[in-house]
Amino acid sequence: MDFEEVRQKVQSLLPAEQGFEVYPFRIGAYNASVTKEFYLSYDSGFTRTSCALDSEHNPIADFLNHRLKTVEDQLNGQSYEVFHDHSMWPNRRPKIVMCTCGHVAGAAYYYQPKTFASEIWPSAQEMAPNCKFIGLSLHPIYGGHFAFRFAILFKEIKVPNDFVEPKPQMITLTDEEAREALDLFNYHWMDSRFRDVGSPEKRYSKLQMNYFWDATS
Structure with a gap:
């Protein structure tokens, strides 16, 4: 699958009606916005898909895991890696800065x-x-009534050369x-x-x- 096929598939499996928003962005754009210890060591043309929903804890976490499993089942052998908002290295440093993901993707x-x-x-x-x-x-719509929950790194997907993330809307x-x-x-x-x-x-x-x-x- 190419970039557009993956984007459409993920959006269809994580619909707005269920509380999701899906935003693609380039690894290079993310790395340009974080300090070196948070760099993602992938080609800067790889894309992530960032998904926003509500919060954590049992019923909501169960729902999120269920929806993510549905996405994973439909990726048809694609090479990818999932980062959750709670993903940590052994030293307790976050593996990814979710707020930066959301900013560079234009979500919030x-x-x-x-x-x-x-x-x-x-x-x-x-x-x-x-x-x-x-x-x-x-x-811009929900204020602080939302949360970034996970990002999916597609290791073999390149974004189009003319792809540019939208600027996030300030309140x-x-x-x-x-x-x-x-x-x-x-x-x-x-x-x-x-x-x-x-x-x-x-x-x-x-x-x-x-x-x-x-x-x-």
């Missing part, structure tokens, strides 16, 4: 602390042990609002206020939010 803008840093921000608030101040992806925020969003995400993530930054058009239901709360409490 990745608000990084370095973009908004100043002499007095980020603040010196204490974080949980072994945690560091990190960036936040906000979707209109002032620098101060962006800093506040990052503070909410890093220091108060459990109350989920960061998800509503920018007044997203669509949100998780109250039932789903209660489920997430119960799963983390």
Whole structure:
């Protein structure tokens, strides 16, 4: 199968009606946006397909695994590798930076602390042990009510020479609002206020939010 055949097949197996969005992007575009320790050592013309859905834990994780198995069953002997949002190396470093994947693919803008840093921000608030101040992806429709779940690397698929990823759409925020969003995400993530930054058009239901709360409490 070529690039377009793979893209159409994956999109058909992970439809929007089931909560998915599928975005192809080049390895070269990803590597150009991360530091060296996160480089993917594949040809820069290989493509990944990035898929967005809701969250983790049993019922949702079971559903995600089921849908991914359906995709794998239909790949007809293609050479590929799956990276999950929780894929780690033995030293606990992520194998892939999902927020960067989503940004370079045009799925959701990745608000990084370095973009908004100043002499007095980020603040010196204490974080949980072994945690560091990190960036936040906000979707133009869902805000923070979504998650990147897995990326599929097709090792023998080349993107067309004229392929260019769309630019991610920014939510209109002032620098101060962006800093506040990052503070909410890093220091108060459990109350989920960061998800509503920018007044997203669509949100998780109250039932789903209660489920997430119960799963983390």
